Amino acid sequence: MRTSAGPRAFLLTFTLLCTLLGLGCPLSCEVCKGPGPTCNGKMKTCEDGKDACVVVVGESSTKGRQSVNTYKACMKFKDCYSGFVSTTVGPKDYMVSNAYCCQSDGCNQGSIPSPQNNRTENGLQCPACIAPFQETCPGTQAARCVGQETHCIYFAGNVQAGIINTKFATRGCATESACYTKAESEVPSASYLYFLHRADCLPAPQPPGRAE
Numbered sequence: 001m002r003t004s005a006g007p008r009a010f011l012l013t014f015t016l017l018c019t020l021l022g023l024g025c026p027l028s029c030e031v032c033k034g035p036g037p038t039c040n041g042k043m044k045t046c047e048d049g050k051d052a053c054v055v056v057v058g059e060s061s062t063k064g065r066q067s068v069n070t071y072k073a074c075m076k077f078k079d080c081y082s083g084f085v086s087t088t089v090g091p092k093d094y095m096v097s098n099a100y101c102c103q104s105d106g107c108n109q110g111s112i113p114s115p116q117n118n119r120t121e122n123g124l125q126c127p128a129c130i131a132p133f134q135e136t137c138p139g140t141q142a143a144r145c146v147g148q149e150t151h152c153i154y155f156a157g158n159v160q161a162g163i164i165n166t167k168f169a170t171r172g173c174a175t176e177s178a179c180y181t182k183a184e185s186e187v188p189s190a191s192y193l194y195f196l197h198r199a200d201c202l203p204a205p206q207p208p209g210r211a212e
């Protein structure tokens with residue numbers, strides 16, 4: 001450790017004081033992003049309004065290229081979903097993730113289990129499309145839902161990938177947990193940060209010939 005005791009002692013006193021006095025103490029979280037099922041980074045003080053720490057581990061396939069990534073940061077607790085989310089746009093384009101949100105200093109340090117990736121088709125289908133740089137997409141293709149994906153999503157907004165921020169729109173299958181995502185929220189995936197303007201989520205239509 002290269003840090004001197006001074007700032008740490010100050011931080012501790014400050015944290016203790018604002019806890020005792022019941023002030024709105026800023027939270028601090030581990031912040032990092034990188035390949036693999038965990039990552040390590042520095043502790044940072046969260047900006048105003050971000051009252052939770054999050055860790056997300058995601059496995060994604062883009063045109064058949066698979067990768068596992070981890071993301072740790074501060075975020076708004078009300079936008080933070082703890083648990084498993086799976087989305088599928090096509091057989092080679094999908095993402096599964098596991099996330100954990102918490103509200104004490106450094107609580108997102110360490111690692112969480114990688115998400116399960118059940119690619120078994122479940123008979124449901126959703127309109128599907130991916131449109132980078134667009135605000136809408138037609139959904140003329142059909143995605144075959146897998147595992148626990150019982151809902152159809154239509155997400156659109158902006159995506160931040162490194163220093164690039166661009167519009168995007170996508171439709172496909174998702175687990176019901178994806179419905180937790182609300183429009184006008186900031187949503188981390190393991191590799192990108194999304195700002196959603198549109199977050200529609202509906203039960204997938206029953207396939208024909210499967211009458212109740």
Ligand SMILES: *[C@@H]1O[C@H](CO)[C@@H](O)[C@H](O)[C@H]1NC(C)=O
Pocket residue numbers: 118119120121122146147148
């Ligand atoms: C995978 O998904 C299929 C289709 O929904 C389901 O029948 C199966 O039980 C799942 N397997 C596991 C291990 O969850």
